[in-house]
Amino acid sequence: MSAEIICVGTELLLGDIVNTNVQFLAKELANLGIPHYYQTVVGDNPTRLKEVINIASNRASILLFTGGLGPTPDDLTTETIAQCFNCPLVEKAEIIEDIQRKFAARGRQMNENNRKQALIPEGATILPNPTGTAPGIIWEPAPNLTIMTFPGVPSEMKRMWAETAIAHLKSQGWGKEVIFSRMLRFRGIGESALATKVNRFFDLTNPTVAPYASLGEVRLRISTKTASESQANSIIEPIAQEIIKIAGADYFGKDDDTLSEVVGTLLREKQQTVAVAESCTGGGLGTMFTDIAGSSDYFWGGVIAYDNRVKMSLLGVGSEALKAHGAVSDIVAQQMALGVKQRLNTSWGISITGIAGPGGGTEIKPVGLVYIGIADPDGQVDSIECTFGDRDRPIIRYLSSCTALDQLRRKLI
Amino acid sequence: MSAEIICVGTELLLGDIVNTNVQFLAKELANLGIPHYYQTVVGDNPTRLKEVINIASNRASILLFTGGLGPTPDDLTTETIAQCFNCPLVEKAEIIEDIQRKFAARGRQMNENNRKQALIPEGATILPNPTGTAPGIIWEPAPNLTIMTFPGVPSEMKRMWAETAIAHLKSQGWGKEVIFSRMLRFRGIGESALATKVNRFFDLTNPTVAPYASLGEVRLRISTKTASESQANSIIEPIAQEIIKIAGADYFGKDDDTLSEVVGTLLREKQQTVAVAESCTGGGLGTMFTDIAGSSDYFWGGVIAYDNRVKMSLLGVGSEALKAHGAVSDIVAQQMALGVKQRLNTSWGISITGIAGPGGGTEIKPVGLVYIGIADPDGQVDSIECTFGDRDRPIIRYLSSCTALDQLRRKLI
Incomplete structure (x- = not known):
């Protein structure tokens, strides 16, 4: 007894959209304890859809379909499923009425195209769609085989799942474990x-x-x-x-803990504050801190010192240090961290200076070389050297900010 | 002649992650004019993976795999593919060397577990992974059947696709129309x-x-x-x-133009420079500017003024303005923009101050209210009021940074 998810839609094959529906359903199946071993995506093509249904109905006992329930001629999911089980379609008057009512509520008239959305396999029950015009079905075309169909619009699918599908699966005995x-x-x-x-x-x-x-x-x-x-x-x-x-x-x-949340909680517990001095990350570390609502309790701000003149004027980095060691160095990272801590008057100062690439690397200081400085509440300054390797610029920047947060976390625990 | 994408990973069946890999590959196949009719997701289970490979190799001539190339025992893609075609695995010395080199570059030692990543089917060629330890393969185990494998990490997969896979498919004659x-x-x-x-x-x-x-x-x-x-x-x-x-x-x-790229090009053309003063975005605008390699030509840095004390001490915002109008106001936005322009000595200063939520809103100043200030090269200051509505914090922050960039773009054209 297991489920299989079948998503129907040429737009998925063209890569026009990300398939978030399948992730949602996968999570929901896991929550109900329903095993689920395969996901299949197929286009709006009845021959290939039939092949997929034949394979799936031989290896799974619950088939969940998304997509292909719309009013246009390429929406073929319902009739193709019916054909697979040699079952005629019947028009449901209550679906027609429901569609007419929805059109009327928007001040419009039902289109003749929509009539096809009222056709469902004989013996199937309607899986109501409270918001859209495409209802789904719940159908047992054979012993030990349940079929449910949902439209491709995520908000409609999710509501139909929550309001009807879960209860039906629970009535089948799922969701106990x-x-x-x-x-x-x-x-x-x-x-x-x-x-x-x-x-x-x-x-x-x-x-x-x-x-x-x-x-x-x-x-x-x-x-x-x-x-x-x-x-x-x-x-x-x-x-x-x-x-x-x-x-x-x-x-x-x-679970969903993020580094910035964990660090924020530690800072709040200790009633300490932090400021950042960022060169190659250009504000990425500050962004991570302030991702967290309420971070103003401990995050005061910082300086984006992308240009060396800003490192000197706003952070007090020495021109000798810049000349002798370069902006990407232990000593400059330390001066940046201490500078921002002192100027913003916070407990901690954290700095990042590095070469995010793709240009700017040398043999001695290659792309991916990053220094992280930390000034602690006693004014002691420490720094670490990271070598993230010749990776993409956004990755080096992301890893730099994460590592800076993680360094602070290690000092706080 | 068509392709099929097979994504291997129990985390996909559990709904832990969204399958963005399949969307990327689908788009790329469409770009190359390679028809593609099915996508399949299967867990880290050799029996079921074999079944999927058997079905796919009977209906497609190019099989693209993602996932299951890692060093842990549940990573089984390569060996399962080899078993399907009764082919032994051989250890490639060059892969071992490459993995050792990558570990060394990060100051670590290769683990014995990683040795399995060097095993590939006899006769397959290595699809190099420039950044990670998991190389893929390009293999023709049977006439008219090409297999390519990629790791599940999106950044690694994409780079391997761009640097090796596309050229191989073009050499097979794809991509003409x-x-x-x-x-x-x-x-x-x-x-x-x-x-x-x-x-x-x-x-x-x-x-x-x-x-x-x-x-x-x-x-x-x-x-x-x-x-x-x-x-x-x-x-x-x-x-x-x-x-x-x-x-x-x-x-x-x-196409792939980003707002920050477009703004950067305009600034470079005019040989002008910019600095940012950010409150609610906490560094997000600076991050957008510095997403662009070479942005140091025109982006000098800025101040993250999350706390009002920083707005006053580093940007010269008046305590009267803060008291009379609040931090989220036209006048404070203007003072921030002018302050950062003057202190960093740039052509332009841009500021953002607003209520990103979910807390902190009032009836007069609701969540989503954001002011953007711009100080121009003549020292003239302007500001606009944005109402992004009661949306999620990350969305309000993202729209704030984008709107600030767009305002500068409109002033520059």
Whole structure:
């Protein structure tokens, strides 16, 4: 017993839109504990759609369709499904009335094209669409096979899912056991290095532990399937604690925690404030701090010192340091951090200076070389050298800001 | 002859991430004129992946895989593909060396886990990954069947596609007649208002003209399918020029032009410089300016004045203005713009002060109220009031920075 999601739409094959529908449905299926092994996208082509339906109905027991329910001739999902099961279509008077009412409410008349949206397979029930003109269906064309169709418009699909589909699936017995998971998030350690440290947890079967890597961050997901959240917590929590202990300072948060949120919480707890001095990131670190609503409690501002004249005039960086060591150096990073802390009168000052590329690199100072300076509440200044390698400019800038936040986090814990 | 995209990753089935890779590849296939009828997502499960490969290799001649190339035990794409075609894996010394070099460049040691990333099917060639440790393969395991694999990390996949995959597909004869299109980009006008102005172009068949709307921006895509770019240009250019003339100052650029690029080009032409003073955007406007490599020619820096004390100390905003009008006001925006221009000694000063929400709004000054100030080279100061409405914080911040850039653009043209 598993579900399969089938998204119908040539616009998906042309890459005109991102398929957010499939992500939404995937998450919802996971929440209901419905296993789901395949997602298929196919264009508005009845022959190929039929092939997809035949394959899917042999390997899944719930087929969820999105797209192809509109009024235009290329919207063929409903009739193609019916054909696959040799079932005639019947016109539903209540759908026609509903469409007419919706048109009337917008001061318009129903178009003849819309009449086709009232045709559904004989024996199917209507999956009502409260906002749009395209209803879906709930249909069991064969034993152990449930078909549900949704329009491609995300807002309509989501509301139909929430208001009708979930209840139907629960009536089939789903949703009694649900997948709960916790994501543990790590910085400053690579995927394989972390995997080596926590290797033994990957063999667990309940909960399961699986690694994910994304830019500058590694995550471990701990999952279990249970009837209640408290039961899930009692299974997940001990494993989470063991892993967090092993990871030490590299663990920074869980689930939707962001670095700037975690750092913000630490600063608020200590009633400390911070200011930034940014060169190559040009405001990216300040943006991350202020992503968080309420960050004015601890983030006061900073200086974007892109040009060396600004480093000198607003941050007090010495012209000798710039001449002797260059703007991308430990000493300038330190002077920037201390300068912004002193001028803005905050507990902490953090600076970033580096070569984001693609130009500007030399053999001694290549693209990706970045210095991060931190001035602490006692006025002590520290800096680290990062080598992010010859990567794309936005990536180097993003990693620079993240690393600066992470350095501050490590000093705060 | 058609392509099929197969994305491997349990995180996609769980809905943890949006599948932007498939959209990118779909667009690229369309650009090369390669037909593409199916997209499949499957988890990190060798049995099911095999089934998917069997189905796909019977209906497509180019299979593009993303995901499952990492160093952990659940990354199984390469070995599963090899098994489908009964082909042994061989270890490539050059991959090991490349991985070791990348680890060394980041001051780390290669992990034993990474060794599996050097295993590729006998007879396959390496699809180099310039930035990450997971190379892909280009392989023809059977006549008329090309397999290419890419890691799931979007930035790595995209670079491998651009640097290697496209050339390989062109060498197979693809990309002779391709869809050429020009995207015209507009700011400060709504989709329906623009559509009304250029209505008559929507009936054209060659080129076709279609509207797209995104946050704060409207685009018109002019497309034609031809053998050469010059031929495409001769079809597209006259229509583009007509539309640009009709749109006037609301047209800001084409294709991948960004607002900050367009503004940067204008500043460079005039040999003028700019500095920013940001409150609610916290560095977002500076980040946009410095997204552009070489922006140091005209962007000198700025002040992130999140706290009012910073507005006063670093920008010279008067305490009377703050008391009488509040930080979110025309007069404070103007003082910030003039202050940063004078202190950084640039041609232009731009400021942003507003209420990004979700908290902090009042009846008189609701969430979404933003003032943008501009001080021009003559020292004249101007400001505008924007009401972005009760939208999400990141959206209000993004629209604020875009509008500030657009205001400067309108002053520069």
